[in-house]
Each structure stands twice: as structure tokens, then as C-alpha cells.
Amino acid sequence: MYKYDEIDQQIVDERVAQYRDQVRRYLAGELSEDEFRPLRLQNGLYIQRHAPMLRIAVPYGMLSSKQLRKLGDIAQKYDRSYGHFSTRQNLQLNWPKLEDTPDILAELATVQMHAIQTSGNCIRNITTDQFVGIAPDEVIDPRAMAEIIRQWSTFHPEFALLPRKFKIAVSGTKQDRAIVQAHDIGLEFYTDNNNNVAVKVWVGGGLGRTPILGSVIREHLDWQHALTYCEAIIRVYNLHGRRDNMYKARIKILTKALGINEFRNQVEAEWTHLKDGPNTITEAELARVAKHFDPMPYENLSAHDASFDAAIASNPAFAAWVKRCVHVHKQPGYRAVTLSLKPHGQAPGDITSEQMWAVADLADEFSFGELRSSHEQNLILADVKLADLYKLWEKARAQGLATPNIGLLTDIICCPGGDFCSLANAKSIPIAQAIQMQFDDLDYLHDIGDIELNISGCMNACGHHHVGHIGILGVDKDGSEWYQVSIGGKQGNDASLGSVIGRAFSAEEMPGVIQKLIEVYIQQRTPEERFIDTVRRIGAPPFKAHVYAKNEVAA
């Protein structure tokens, strides 16, 4: 992964000093609440229900064991010995003290980490696919470009105070796993007809209150121009995006209002001035950064391992875990492993300090000392030998990190919701927990198969509920908490937004509602058909009919 040189280190060190002084001025009364807000937000600090929440950047989800160990230490020293992985692949601390945050950032800087632009109206953390660099269907490893974009966007002076937050995702696979269409800018890297690396540029996607999938603004862009083209897009947005209403301030509103063609014309006009300018990326810079992402020193292994095959045959629990949590790898004899942060009955994405240290040890022992966080809020060891899987499983299981539910109904994506977030309409974590308990039967879960259930506590859609096969949204009705259910959302190349099935439900009703949706699926599915495919084939009415039937009888 990318390692800082002196220049990178100096920037994070100077940031700590700058932020320390901002906090000092705030505590001394030299900065008002309103003036301090944009400053602290750009450093990932929210003021939440109970305490501040600090969001630490994990650029494109890559972490070293050393960094994770430090995060475990920080959570223990400054928080309640746990952290929460978010859908932006970042780590959040829910209980730090404002006064401690400069020290936390100073500690992070010692392991090449920071909280820069993890929040606020600026360019946020660049995200990508968690299997980047190792997926067999990968055409281009976009991490070097992600790092180059990270550096370019860090304290970009022109884009320091945008109308609203701005999210960029990159991907380089045939099957999109980075939801590029749901980002303000999505950069899809591919190899063009001349065998050059090119970018398909998506713009104006986003979830939140007005969910919109992005449009293609440019089919083909040479990679050298990725930064200047982004500058052209963001400049048009910065100048013309709405600033009078925060709910209409995302770039998607501007692209919709102007129409993609007019928006494209404005961007292209701007770009003629920026094209080939100083921020054009050089071969040398790409090569320098790409070196950090060279393939790991893999051993030459055979594609099969007898001990692994034997363990699968003799141990059904291990086999179940392998089926759900172990993923294919480019390199023969290697696999990627997802460590589930979704044990039934716990807040999705939460991890204790002890678990962080344990995962760091596992990464050192089995996976070249590196790991990744995913937008599904799990951790991934990307380079594990087939022959080591059994040993890894035993150790992960001892830490409660081997729930074999990846991609299954209980692998829920869930925002912090009303327990922590001051914007929430409703709690989301207890709903996730209740659903996990309702479906706490692994055989049944495996029978239901691949399905994605996403929960957001409000319209801001941090839990990506619009693209969940089943989406749950917390809504406020006369001051009490209700839940709106949608079905048919999907991420990926054939992304779609879910549609709401009908009136909202109370928290107690929710596990039963999900149960009913699943019953319809089980009854209607053809062999090998996933939940989402059944929904697409038969449409929402049969699901609605079953879910609301009982109510009519009762009424």
C-alpha cells in the first residue's frame, strides 16, 4: 500500500498543528460555534447526540496492520474501546472528547493516518472495490489513481468550500463493486481499443433525499487527464451549484436542472482551458505511486491444496464459512477472506479494540500485514494462502469474526442511526439486530442465499437503503419512529433504485415484514434465482399483497 514520503508526512503534521490551533481558538471563544463547524467538519468531527463523533480516513479502504493496531489503541485510550466501520470505508469513533481530538490526530499522524476531509462540504474520501488488485475480473488496479486523486483533492484550494459534500469513487473491474453510478463523480477505468488506459466518467449520481444514478459525461478520457477533467466538473459545480438550500446542493441537482448535455457542454468548455495544464498526470508520477501497489511477493502455489479440500469435506461449519466468506483471487493458491463485522445481534460494522489488535495479528500472520475495509462494513484479508484458511478460520472464530453470513440477509449495511446520529429520524441498529435475531438460523440463511439489506436512519441515506435489494428507511411520523420498506434496489453495473412498497411500519413489525418478503421469494423463486432477480421478474405486487394482507384481516 502507499507509504508516505516526507512531503506527505509534513502535510499531515502541519494539519495537526493547524487543527490544534483551531480547537484552541474555539475553546478560547475566538471562534463561534458557526465558524468552528466547517473547520471541525473538514476534520471529520461531528457533534452528535451524546458526544462528538470523529471519522478517521481510510483512503480507498486500505489499512496496514500497524495502522489497525494504532486504531485499536486510540479507541481504547480515548473512547470506549470500540470503533465503527462506515459505508465510506472509514472508521468512526463515537465517544471521543473534543479536547482530545488534536491528540488523537497527532497519534494518527504517527502511522500515516488522518481525518482530513472525512466530512464537510469538500471532496471526501475516495472509495473503491474492496477486492482491488486481486480480483480476477479486474482490468486495471485503480489504487494508484485513487492515491493520486487523494493527494490532489487534499486541501485543494479552489474546492475547499463546495456547495455540498462531494464523493468520488474509482473502479477498474468488469463487475462494478464500487457503485460508481451512485457517486458525484465515478471514474471507471478500462483498456481502450488501442490498449491504453482510459476512463469512463460518470457524474451526478448520489443517494440521499433525491436518489439518482449518475450519467456518463464522457465515454473516453485518457488517464493523464483525470485530474484536470475532475477540476472542470467541480469548477462548474462550485460556481453554479445551489447554495441556498442544502437539500438541493448536490451536483446531481445541478446536472438534472441543466440536463446532462448542457452540463457536459459547460464542463467541456471549461476543460479546454485546463486540458494539458500543470495538473496533468505524468507517466513518472503514475509509476512512482503504482510501485506502492505492486503485487505481493506471492509464492508459486498449485491451485489446489489437499489439506484444505480435506477440511472442507470433514467440517461443515468450515465449509459454510468458506462458501460465504472466502473469495476468488487472481493468484493461484490464494484467496481473499472477509472477516464479518456482522455477528447476529450486534451493531453492524462495530469492532472492539481487542478485535482490531487480533485482526492486525491475523493480517501479519496470513496476509502480508495489510487489510481492507469494505463499504459493506466488513474487513478483508486479501492475500491468504489456501493452506492457511483453516488456521485463520479457527483464530477468527475465536474472536467472533467468522460469522458465515457474507452476502446473506444478516450481512446488513446499517448507518449509526438514532442511537448516535443527531440527524436521524429513527434508530437503525436495533432494527438490524432484530432482523439478525429473527434469521439466526444459518441453514435458513444459506437457503435464502444472496441478498442485500440496507438500513438508513434518515433521508441522508448513509446506509445506502436505495440500492439495497431490501431497503429500510427511518421516517418520522408525529414524533415517533417508523420504517419505510423498499424492494428492488441494486448496486453494480445494472444498478437500480428500490421502490417503496407501502405505508411505513413500527420497529416491532419490522422482523415480521422482512420474514414475509422472504416467504414470497421462497415461494416464487425459480431454481438458482436470487431475491433481486425474483423481484425484477415478478414485480412488487405479490410482495405487497403478502406483507399487507395480515393487516387487512386484523383491521
Next chain:
Amino acid sequence: MSNLVKIENGVAALANDDWTLVKLPEAQTEERIQAGKVVLFKLTGESTITEEQIANTVIPATGKIIVPLSVFVERNAELESRIANGEVGVWLATHELLEYLIQQQADLNVLPIIAVFVERFADGRIFSIGTLLRTRYGFKNELRAFGDVLRDQLFFLKRSGFTSFMVRQDRSAQEAIASLNDFSKPYQGAVDEPQPVFKRYNRGV
């Protein structure tokens, strides 16, 4: 001493302000959201300046003045000789369009100063406006930020081409100067340093 910070020959210091800022009178009529550039104004939701406001703006008879963009354009004939003498600068608000200025005044370097008014700290349009004035329209003279200007914008303003900063009256301009040096080696190319870090330093291979 005013609350003005000025960068001259690379050095930032407090400076006297020898310009008089000419303001528009308060709007008499209700706000009209529609304007010439219908689409853009609708989107940003800004109010437009009325003809009465422009006509009623009091322009001091002598001295160096910074006039509102609308006055500069609509009452240009009145100002002609003073412009030629280098006594007239222009200010604009962040929602106003630079094209409007350029149509009137193709060579911006006739103006000794352009000032940009930022109403709220969080309004980052000022950075794009500065960048465009410097890189697109070749403006070389004093570029000033005024309004809700606080120390934590100064670094970004400087990088976007601003050379003077009228810090908000209730804050220390002296203390704000320090923030101009918050970061010593910024990553990306911008107005003050067009080359990105990877072209300025040998970062190894």
C-alpha cells in the same frame, strides 16, 4: 490601521487601505429571482440588483474608488476618465458572473484592483472566481477578498490568486497572517504555484 493584510513581493503584512469601497444602496423593490442568465440565477437563488439601486449609488467625486460591478458596467461613461487615471477598481459578489465584467472591460489590467465580496465564510465560489481572474483572464493587479473573511480561508484564498484580505473587523488581522503559511508543500498546482508537488520535487521512484 485598517484590518487589511496585503501580500507584496511574497511578504504578508498589515497595510493601509487607500481605496474607498462604493456600496449599492439597499434594494427598494422586492427581490426578483429571474434575471438575464435565467438558469444560473434560478439555480443559485440569488437576488438581482435593480436599476434604481444602480442609479442611486453615490459615487464619491474624487479619490480612488472600488465600485460595484453593476455600476461599473451601467455607468461606465461617467467613470471613463477616472478609469484611465487608474482611480477605479471593481468589486463583485460571488454569484455575479465574470463574463459580465469581461464584456465591459476586456483588458482587466486597466483596473488596479478587483475585490470579491464573500457574504458567508462557507461560500467557496470566491476561490473559483479568483482562479479564473488569474488564469483565464490574466488579471495581474491586486485581488482582494472582503466580507466574511476569517483567517482559516486565507491559505486557500492566497492559493486561488488573492493578494489582499480585508479580515472581518472583529478579528485580528495580525494573527490571521500566520495562517497563510499553514502548509509548506501543498499537493496540487493552483494559482500561486501552478505546478503540482510531483513536478516540483523529485519524490523518488
